[in-house]
Amino acid sequence: MLIFNCSLAEAKTGDLINIQFGLSDMTPVYDGPAKCGSNGQLWNLYDANDDVPPVSLKLSNGSSSSAFVTVNFDTIGVINTGRDVFAGTNDDKMMRYYALTGSTATVDFTHLNRFAIYDLYLYSQEAKNTKFPTTTFTVNGMDYTITNTVNTAEFVYGSNYITITGIQTDASGNLSFAYGPGVNASIGALNGIQLIETSSPEPVPEPSTIALIGVGSVFVLAVKKAKRNDENA
Numbered sequence: 001m002l003i004f005n006c007s008l009a010e011a012k013t014g015d016l017i018n019i020q021f022g023l024s025d026m027t028p029v030y031d032g033p034a035k036c037g038s039n040g041q042l043w044n045l046y047d048a049n050d051d052v053p054p055v056s057l058k059l060s061n062g063s064s065s066s067a068f069v070t071v072n073f074d075t076i077g078v079i080n081t082g083r084d085v086f087a088g089t090n091d092d093k094m095m096r097y098y099a100l101t102g103s104t105a106t107v108d109f110t111h112l113n114r115f116a117i118y119d120l121y122l123y124s125q126e127a128k129n130t131k132f133p134t135t136t137f138t139v140n141g142m143d144y145t146i147t148n149t150v151n152t153a154e155f156v157y158g159s160n161y162i163t164i165t166g167i168q169t170d171a172s173g174n175l176s177f178a179y180g181p182g183v184n185a186s187i188g189a190l191n192g193i194q195l196i197e198t199s200s201p202e203p204v205p206e207p208s209t210i211a212l213i214g215v216g217s218v219f220v221l222a223v224k225k226a227k228r229n230d231e232n233a
Contacts (some may be wrong), residue, residue, distance in 0.1 A: 002011065008175075011035055012113045012116065012197050012200050013197055013198065013199060013200045014196070014197065015065065015196065015197045016036060016037050016041070016059060016060040016196045016197075017044070017057050017058075017059060017060065017065065017067060017193075017194070017195045018034070018041060018042065018043040018044060018060050018193070018194050019043065019044045019046055019057070019069065019071075019192060019193040019194075019195075019197075020043045020044070020045055020046070020097065020185050020190070020191070021045075021048070021071075021076055021091070021097050021098055021099045021190070021191065021192070022045060022046075022047070022048070022076060022078075023047060023049050023076060023097075024045060024047045024049065024050055025049075027045060027047075027093070027097050028093040029043070029045070029093065029190050030043045030091075030093035030094040030149075030192075031043065032090050032091055032093070032094070034091065034094065034121065034123065034155065034161075034192060034194060035155050035161055035163070035194070036107060036119075036121050036194045036196055037060050037194070037196075041060040041061070042058055042059070042060050042061065042062045042223075043060075043094065043192075044057050044058055044155070045115055045214065046069070046071055046099070047146075048073075050098075051160060052069035052182060052193070053068075053071070053191065054068035054069060054108075054110060054230070055068060055069055055070070056068055056073075057069055059205060062084070066111045066112075066173075067075075067109060067110070067111045067112050068111055069107065069108065069109050069110075070106075070107070070108045070110075071099055071105075071190070072101070072105040072106050073099035073101050073105055073108050073190070074100055074101050074102055074105075074201060075097075075100050075102065076097060076099060077097070077098045077100040077126075077187075078097055079096050079097075079126070079127045080124070080127065081096075082084075083127035083128050083129055083130075084096050084127070084128070085125065085126075085128055085150070085151055085152065085153055085160075086125065086153045086191065087153075088153075089153045091153065091155075091194070092153075094118055094191060094192045095123065095125045095160070095191050095192070096125075096191075097191065098124070098125070098126075098189040098190055098191040099189070099191075100187050100188070100189055100233055101179065101180055101181075101187065101188045101190075102181065102186065102187055102188075103155045103181075104179070104180035104188075105139075105176050105178065105179060105180060105188070106176055106177070106178050107177055107178070107179070107190070107193070108174070108175075108176045109169075109174065109175040109176065109177065109195065110172070110173065110174050111171040112169045112174070112175055112197075113169065113173060113197060113200055114170070114171055114173040114201070115169060115170075115171065115201045116168065116169050116197050116199065116200050117166055117167065117168050117197070117198050117199035117200075118165070118166055118167045118168075118169070118195055118196060118197050118198065119163060119165045119166075119195075119196050119198050120139065120163070120164045120165075120168070120177070120193070120194070120195055121162075121163050121193070121194035121195075121196075122144075122146070122159045122161060122162050122177075122179075122192075122193060123139055123145040123155075123160060123165075123171035123190070123191040123192035123193070124148065124149060124160060124161070124188075124189045124190060124191055124198075125189065125191050126148055126162050126187070126189050127151040128146070128148075128151060132182070132183070132184040132186070133147075133148035133185065133187040133189075134146065134147050134148060134181070134183060134184075134185045135148075135179055135180070135181065135182055135185070135187075135188040135189050135190070136179065136180055136181070136182045136183075136184025136188065137162065137177060137178070137179045138177060138178040138179070138180075139167060139177040139178075140167065140177075142164075144162050144164060145158075145182050145183075146158065146159065146160060146161065146162055146182075146184075147159055148160060150209050159223060165184050165198075169221070175194070175195075177181070178191050182191075191223050201226070211216055212231045214217040
């Protein structure tokens with residue numbers, strides 16, 4: 001009875017973390033779904049002026065999480081309205097502002113669920129008159145390129161976003177990737193990140209549960225020993 005009444009550590013499958021970039025005094029709050037989630041969800045604003053990494057993150061439903069992120073960049077870029085494909089749309093609140101790097105920069109998540117599997121959505125848009133506006137992302141040694149070739153205000157895979165599936169955190173709950181300029185490009189742009197956990201490791205007993213199991217095991221062994229003694233007598 002002690003074993004079957006034990007509680008298990010909570011799994012985190014389905015948890016979604018959203019991140020947009022900008023400055024708190026000028027960047028509109030985005031609450032759209034992008035390619036994952038639903039309208040009205042929370043996006044963490046990575047503020048180039050105020051945030052000191054690692055930055056604590058909330059889940060898309062507004063609740064706290066254990067996760068932190070550090071995003072490296074040269075500066076925060078802003079696309080002029082006349083050169084912004086998403087201008088006038090709700091998604092512009094996220095797609096107009098981006099972390100910018102002229103070389104290779106890293107994004108490091110920490111304190112995620114250990115050995116969990118995640119899907120990663122990465123968004124990138126540069127001004128529509130930019131020459132060679134490509135950004136390359138490197139995840140688990142594989143390169144993925146966003147080409148910025150679409151001229152309509154919609155999300156198109158490979159043009160302004162990519163999805164990378166099946167990424168596993170390490171034993172400490174860390175997950176990292178890099179981004180930078182694509183071939184012939186001068187900058188790399190990261191407009192937004194969505195990270196959703198798709199599979200958690202098997203739940204493990206909490207410390208109190210392990211203690212109860214231990215007590216239960218000792219009790220069962222004691223009963224068996226007493227029974228054997230009675231039979232011998």
